[in-house]
Amino acid sequence: MGHRTGLRVTLSALVTLMVVAGLTLPGGVQGGTFPEKGRAITLINAYPPGGGSDVTHRMLAAILEKELGTPVQVVNKVGAGGQVGYTELARSRPDGYTIGGLNLPTVITTYLDPSRQAVFSRKSFEFLAMQDIDAGIIAVKADSPYKTLKDLLDAAKANPGKIRTTTAGILSDDHIAAMTTERVAGVKLAIVHFDGAAPGRTAVVGGHVEAYYGYVTDIQPVATSGQLRILAVMDPQRSKFFPEVKTAEEQGYKIYSGVHRGVAMPAGAPKEVRDVLSEVLRKSITSDEYRTRMEKLWCLPLYMDPPTYGKFWTDYEVQAKQWVEWNAEQK
Numbered sequence: 001m002g003h004r005t006g007l008r009v010t011l012s013a014l015v016t017l018m019v020v021a022g023l024t025l026p027g028g029v030q031g032g033t034f035p036e037k038g039r040a041i042t043l044i045n046a047y048p049p050g051g052g053s054d055v056t057h058r059m060l061a062a063i064l065e066k067e068l069g070t071p072v073q074v075v076n077k078v079g080a081g082g083q084v085g086y087t088e089l090a091r092s093r094p095d096g097y098t099i100g101g102l103n104l105p106t107v108i109t110t111y112l113d114p115s116r117q118a119v120f121s122r123k124s125f126e127f128l129a130m131q132d133i134d135a136g137i138i139a140v141k142a143d144s145p146y147k148t149l150k151d152l153l154d155a156a157k158a159n160p161g162k163i164r165t166t167t168a169g170i171l172s173d174d175h176i177a178a179m180t181t182e183r184v185a186g187v188k189l190a191i192v193h194f195d196g197a198a199p200g201r202t203a204v205v206g207g208h209v210e211a212y213y214g215y216v217t218d219i220q221p222v223a224t225s226g227q228l229r230i231l232a233v234m235d236p237q238r239s240k241f242f243p244e245v246k247t248a249e250e251q252g253y254k255i256y257s258g259v260h261r262g263v264a265m266p267a268g269a270p271k272e273v274r275d276v277l278s279e280v281l282r283k284s285i286t287s288d289e290y291r292t293r294m295e296k297l298w299c300l301p302l303y304m305d306p307p308t309y310g311k312f313w314t315d316y317e318v319q320a321k322q323w324v325e326w327n328a329e330q331k
Helices: 002-021 052-068 080-091 106-112 149-158 173-185 197-205 216-224 271-285 288-296 306-330
Strands: 041-045 072-076 098-104 125-141 164-167 190-193 211-215 228-234 258-266 300-304
Touching: 041 052, 041 080, 052 072, 052 098, 052 125, 052 197, 052 216, 052 258, 052 271, 052 288, 080 098, 080 106, 080 258, 098 106, 098 306, 106 306, 125 149, 125 173, 125 197, 125 216, 125 271, 125 306, 149 173, 149 228, 164 173, 164 197, 173 190, 173 211, 173 306, 197 211, 197 216, 197 228, 211 216, 216 228, 258 271, 258 306, 271 300, 288 300, 300 306
Parallel strands: 041 072, 041 098, 164 190, 164 211
Antiparallel strands: 098 258, 125 211, 125 228, 125 258, 125 300
């Protein structure tokens, strides 16, 4: 009995010394609190600066910084259509000081595709919150001869494999939309993969690629300035941001696409850290400030708590398997 009592005293004294010395306790919680004042949190964005994922995550980071009272720095880890960034997040220390954005369906199709040899899976992440939904669009350069979606697809039918379209990466939602277009319209496109939306947008504006497949937020700067013309919204409903543009379905093509952005951290984090981050994200994403700032980016907030986010992820995986098979057929 005396030996066990002495052991308890020794451990208690050790914990006290660690806290006083500022050492990290098991699980990564510093001095029993999270986050430490002044210690920066990194938010990994898997796509290049200037695209929809980048601008929405930077806006969210600014709000999180105020709520947490500590710096939240967005770091772009770009490559392989998001795979580099997702890998970096999965391999990070699960102490709460590294979080990251996950785009559905891309993160799912990446690990489901055996040819990608991803080192992560669903089990690699702790879901913290869903943050938004961004409808898919098809656009062309403002002076393009294609005035409607039918014009574009008629040209693709007359010139198989000649009409070039962008994607943000293999098996991204816009790649899936392009493959869906081929099946629905009976055409063959020349699908060009970029590392993110911003480079593809630049290619269309520069006249190097005929059509742009992406999201509403991606094209806001160039659509506002008149550099791109939106041919269709790939959603069941028209966008509130440009209600005059018809959906693809209204134009006779049942093509639906969009991205769901969420925030996660590496698996294995202490519960108290997950709870702090998920609650701060809930408060931030459901705030009036977030909604107002997101609408200025032409994006719609969509909050889901961790369990709801996880269920949504599970349902998405079912459909994603078919998309992976489609891509394999093209090889």
